[in-house]
Amino acid sequence: xxxxxKLKEAKIVFLGLRAYKLLLDFIIGFLIVAxxxxxxxxxxxxxxxxxxxxxxxxxFREGRKINIIRHLETSYGGLRERLSTAYDxxxxxxxxxxxxMNDVSVRLEDVETSSFVESKALTSRTVATVVLTFILLxxxxxxxxxxILGVINENTDLSNAVNNAKERYGxxxxxxxxxxxxxxxxxxxxxxEKLGAQPGGSRPGYGQGPIPGTGFxxxxxxxxxxxxxxxxxxxxxxxxxxxxxPEYGGNIEIRESDGRVxxxxxxxxxxxxxxxxxxxxVGPEHEEIVRRYFEKIxxxx
Amino acid sequence: xxxxxxxxxxxxxxxGDVSEVDLKEVYxxxxxxxxxxxKEVARxxxxxxxxxxxxxxxxxxxxxxxxxxxxxxxxxxxxxxxxSVMDLKFRRIQCTPDLMPSDVTGTxxxxxxxxxxxxxxxxxxxxxxxxxxxxxxxxxxxxxxSSLLExxxxxxxxxxxxxxxxxxxxxxxxxxxxxxxxxxxxLPEAQVDRxxxxxxxxxxxxxxxxxxxxxxxxxxxPMVNRMxxxxxxxxxxxxxxxxxxxxxxxxxxxxxxSTTRPSGKNTASHYLDYGASPRASIGxxxxxxxxxxxxxxxxxxxxxxxxxxxxxxxxxxxxxxESERKGMSTDDVIAEILKEx
Numbered sequence: 026x027x028x029x030x031k032l033k034e035a036k037i038v039f040l041g042l043r044a045y046k047l048l049l050d051f052i053i054g055f056l057i058v059a060x061x062x063x064x065x066x067x068x069x070x071x072x073x074x075x076x077x078x079x080x081x082x083x084x085f086r087e088g089r090k091i092n093i094i095r096h097l098e099t100s101y102g103g104l105r106e107r108l109s110t111a112y113d114x115x116x117x118x119x120x121x122x123x124x125x126m127n128d129v130s131v132r133l134e135d136v137e138t139s140s141f142v143e144s145k146a147l148t149s150r151t152v153a154t155v156v157l158t159f160i161l162l163x164x165x166x167x168x169x170x171x172x173i174l175g176v177i178n179e180n181t182d183l184s185n186a187v188n189n190a191k192e193r194y195g196x197x198x199x200x201x202x203x204x205x206x207x208x209x210x211x212x213x214x215x216x217x218e219k220l221g222a223q224p225g226g227s228r229p230g231y232g233q234g235p236i237p238g239t240g241f242x243x244x245x246x247x248x249x250x251x252x253x254x255x256x257x258x259x260x261x262x263x264x265x266x267x268x269x270x271p272e273y274g275g276n277i278e279i280r281e282s283d284g285r286v287x288x289x290x291x292x293x294x295x296x297x298x299x300x301x302x303x304x305x306x307v308g309p310e311h312e313e314i315v316r317r318y319f320e321k322i323x324x325x326x
Numbered sequence: 327x328x329x330x331x332x333x334x335x336x337x338x339x340x341x342g343d344v345s346e347v348d349l350k351e352v353y354x355x356x357x358x359x360x361x362x363x364x365k366e367v368a369r370x371x372x373x374x375x376x377x378x379x380x381x382x383x384x385x386x387x388x389x390x391x392x393x394x395x396x397x398x399x400x401x402x403x404x405x406x407x408x409x410s411v412m413d414l415k416f417r418r419i420q421c422t423p424d425l426m427p428s429d430v431t432g433t434x435x436x437x438x439x440x441x442x443x444x445x446x447x448x449x450x451x452x453x454x455x456x457x458x459x460x461x462x463x464x465x466x467x468x469x470x471x472s473s474l475l476e477x478x479x480x481x482x483x484x485x486x487x488x489x490x491x492x493x494x495x496x497x498x499x500x501x502x503x504x505x506x507x508x509x510x511x512x513l514p515e516a517q518v519d520r521x522x523x524x525x526x527x528x529x530x531x532x533x534x535x536x537x538x539x540x541x542x543x544x545x546x547x548p549m550v551n552r553m554x555x556x557x558x559x560x561x562x563x564x565x566x567x568x569x570x571x572x573x574x575x576x577x578x579x580x581x582x583x584s585t586t587r588p589s590g591k592n593t594a595s596h597y598l599d600y601g602a603s604p605r606a607s608i609g610x611x612x613x614x615x616x617x618x619x620x621x622x623x624x625x626x627x628x629x630x631x632x633x634x635x636x637x638x639x640x641x642x643x644x645x646x647x648e649s650e651r652k653g654m655s656t657d658d659v660i661a662e663i664l665k666e667x
Contacts (some may be wrong), residue, residue, distance in 0.1 A: 106625055106627045106628070109573075110575070110626070117570060120350055121353065121565065122568070123622075125625055
């Protein structure tokens with residue numbers, strides 16, 4: 026048997042082992058995709074397509090890389106440079122080439138099939154195949170997808186419930202959450218005990234007393250100050266005490282943070298001027314003091 | 327003959343041409359031939375193993391070699407010893423400035439025959455030999471140096487209208503002294519390129535020198551015996567050409583030679599003005615084949631290529647100012663190039 030025949034024989038064995046390795050790659054690819062598809066609830070048959078694509082790509086890549094001569098020369102030091110020289114000069118026929126062919130042929134006798142086996146690569150692939158098969162079986166038999174979806178649904182329901190409550194109850198919900206608000210001081214018990222109740226509550230109807238028709242300004246404690254007592258507002262996280270004085274005129278509008286108008290305009294048409302203002306008019310007893318005050322100021326300038 | 331046991335059967339056919347039988351026998355005994363030649367030469371030359379190997383490679387590839395070294399290192403002795411071992415016709419020219427081309431090639435002389443008629447007869451010069459030792463070749467004038475050009479390249483000489491073929495094998499082994507530059511004519515690049523190898527002859531080691539002193543200071547005059555006939559040499563030359571070489575190895579040799587040519591930012595562009603010619607590629611492959619053969623191998627290895635790159639390339643590359651400034655030799659640059667490839 027000459028060198029070329031032996032090389033062919035070695036190449037067949039080598040290709041067989043490579044094919045086995047590729048087959049394992051194909052199976053691994055199939056299993057990985059199948060597990061993912063199973064989790065997504067898609068038919069596992071579809072996993073064949075990407076695995077087959079990977080197999081074909083690898084086949085071309087490996088096919089290009091396969092160089093039995095280089096592999097043998099690397100594995101067997103005695104064949105180093107001899108084998109490639111013999112192969113390149115296979116068409117030649119002189120006594121040195123013939124001698125080289127005989128020499129290489131004898132050395133090729135020592136080549137063992139086991140030298141082609143990439144034990145590390147094959148072992149790791151075999152283990153990976155077993156593990157992935159186990160995972161696929163687990164995913165399929167235990168219906169892992171169903172379990173995962175159940176957990177997700179539960180979480181989704183709870184989350185939806187919270188959001189719905191927020192949308193539906195709005196301010197009440199915020200009040201429940203302890204935000205500072207005028208109405209947060211309200212309690213039905215206190216309200217019930219009041220005859221006519223105190224104005225300024227934000228929830229009309231809640232202030233109705235035990236006697237029907239006596240609530241909200243009807244009783245003895247009725248007051249024109251419908252804006253309530255001085256309270257606090259929170260602007261950019263800073264609490265500011267403020268008091269509304271609509272009697273000084275101007276428009277007051279209360280807006281929610283989202284721009285929605287939550288209260289009507291408080292347009293005050295009855296604006297008091299200095300002339301009509303009895304509180305701010307200077308009495309005759311003070312006129313002298315005021316005059317001197319301005320004189321002092323003008324002297325100082 | 328010392329090596330009689332090796333050559334019994336070959337000697338019988340040594341008067342004829344090299345036959346296939348001779349080739350087989352020579353090939354089968356190649357390693358023995360080489361070692362016996364080395365042993366025989368070692369009787370007069372101590373050490374210088376690399377030099378011996380390279381000179382033999384030049385001979386077995388039917389090429390010429392230029393030996394460069396300081397005086398007294400045995401350059402001429404090596405060539406003489408090899409010529410004696412090979413039983414080849416050997417001539418020597420001591421190159422001097424007054425050497426004329428006709429002193430090399432030969433000339434027509436007028437002679438009178440028995441009838442009293444005068445006619446021109448060609449008197450062969452020393453070039454008509456198998457081994458021509460051109461001692462201190464750089465002392466000859468360019469005109470005389472160039473008279474060797476045709477002989478070296480074409481293995482023929484033309485005088486007047488007549489071309490004379492030189493006998494095979496023919497090779498020129500020239501020596502030159504690298505330090506005495508005064509009164510010398512450095513060989514032109516075209517001529518240097520015709521030498522396959524430039525062999526550097528270095529100093530011997532202390533042990534080798536001790537042996538040299540012992541050998542040449544005693545009453546015993548060392549002699550060498552004939553080991554190879556002309557047919558043996560021709561057979562080895564034939565075998566050298568038959569030595570198979572892989573494509574990868576040829577590509578490796580070509581890559582080395584092409585890397586000596588300055589281009590882009592390669593090593594050559596840093597250190598060289600000019601790179602080697604395609605003749606260098608042929609030379610490296612041929613010399614590597616001969617090296618593989620004398621080492622008893624039936625294939626050429628990368629090591630052969632690497633080893634032969636130095637003697638083949640060192641006279642074919644021209645250093646630039648940068649490498650001279652850094653004190654780099656041609657061998658240093660070749661080493662860098664081999665690293666790069």
